[in-house]
Amino acid sequence: MSCFEAALGLRAEGRARVPLDEIWSAYHCAEPVKSAASGKRDSLRTALDALEQRGVLRMPRSPKLWDRSAKPALPHWVHLTAGAAHERAPESTVAWAPELEFARSISHPIQQATLAAVQRFLAAGGRDRPMVPMRERSLEVFGDEKKLDRLIHSSLFQEGRLDLGLLRCFAVSPPLVWEEYSTPSTTALFIENHHTFHSFKRWNEDRLAYRVIAYGAGKAVAKAIGSFTDAAGRLGIERIEYFGDLDQEGITIGAKLAEVAERTGLPPVMPAERWYALLLDRATAVQDIADPGSSVSADSMRWFSPELRARIALLVESGRRLPQELVGWEALSVQPH
Structure with missing residues (x-):
């Protein structure tokens, strides 16, 4: 598995579709030198083409779903194929916190890593922490202030799983x-x-x-x-x-x-x-x-x-x-x- 493929999987958070801004974020994480060079669009497109040829992802077929503001064109999103960017996690032997018992049914290793971070937060007294804005808690727990922005739309936030209350935080509307x-x-x-x-x-x-x-x-x-x-x-x-x-x-x-x-x-x-x-x-x-x-x-x-x-x-x-x-x-x- 390439670093870029793994980074795409991290940005996906269990979702099949990854938008272009998250694709760029994954590419910058995996290829910091190439993503800062003058030919970064070319190198990103080459990397996406390679992953598509390997069957890791699909790019949109409609010309309207591509960013053509510069060359080469880049897709507005990619669709990760089933099983892409992850393998089945080994059988869990973690003594999960009661609120995270559902983690035993999670096979996606990236999601397991996410839940492990929540487990560490709870074990360190997280349940008694004051309520804070979501991005502040996201940075503390995951080292990424925007990770919860993505997570709340993933399967980990389905009913009976994670919620912002468990993480002692709340969403904040941008100022109007x-x-x-x-x-x-x-x-x-x-x-x-x-x-x-x-x-x-x-x-x-x-x-x-x-x-x-x-x-x-x-x-x-x-x-x-x-x-x-x-x-x-x-x-x-x-x-x-x-x-x-x-x-x-x-x-x-x-x-x-x-x-x-x-x-x-x-x-x-x-x-x-x-x-x-x-x-x-x-x-x-x-x-x-x-x-x-x-x-x-x-x-x-x-x-x-x-x-x-x-x-x-x-x-x-x-x-x-x-x-x-x-x-x-x-x-x-x-x-x-």
């Missing part, structure tokens, strides 16, 4: 930036990008159409929105609108945010249809911009109203994208309340 306005409105508007956020703040100072204008920071908003819960109650927010780029990533962010809000008891997240419609109206203001992302899922598209969905579908099917900066200050300044 927003501006509050004195207005009867009960709607908050979340903006994907910070330049557009600035223009909408400026516009709302006079129009007072929204109680809150918030900066979502792209994909980070799905994790950050939890920090808005208390403010939403304090400000009487009854509805959240989201406005982002019209491309694969931007649409997916909005749809996912709606799901997160529903799960966490926040007010419903709706598409800011007024601004999406204006964005589509302004499509002719720029030359066509290709969307390198994969196709938009039907579930994400259902987030929009039927009328808007039909217009956006035409854009998506043409392989184009519309950045929300098209609805900038000059376009906003002529918009009424």
Whole structure:
């Protein structure tokens, strides 16, 4: 087994699919010199091709699932085949803590090593430790501050196995930036990008159409929105609108945010249809911009109203994208309340 293959298995945490950022992390760990050289994309692609030829992993077939921002192209993810990057662990003779009795049924050696680290934490008095932010505990227990970010989505965190309470830690939402306005409105508007956020703040100072204008920071908003819960109650927010780029990533962010809000008891997240419609109206203001992302899922598209969905579908099917900066200050300044 190569060092890179083993590192991929560690990043997988029992999952079959490993995203590109984790692939890079594994490669840097296994090949620190090559991963820092000018030809690092070439060497990573060569390493991935070699593992695919050995049957260790599969790379996506669709051209849309590849990063083509530079050459050679790299996959957005790889799928580890059954049995890849690990062998069956020897029969366990560890006297597991009562909370870890399920570890006897775990055959994956990487998962066993993870559980052994938890065992050491508990044996050292971990049950009596104060509750701390998740990444602080992750660094202490595993030597990797982001390991728990990956673990909580793995089979080790299924019901009846590990949980954050056992590790005496809790998840922390990233900070969210927003501006509050004195207005009867009960709607908050979340903006994907910070330049557009600035223009909408400026516009709302006079129009007072929204109680809150918030900066979502792209994909980070799905994790950050939890920090808005208390403010939403304090400000009487009854509805959240989201406005982002019209491309694969931007649409997916909005749809996912709606799901997160529903799960966490926040007010419903709706598409800011007024601004999406204006964005589509302004499509002719720029030359066509290709969307390198994969196709938009039907579930994400259902987030929009039927009328808007039909217009956006035409854009998506043409392989184009519309950045929300098209609805900038000059376009906003002529918009009424």
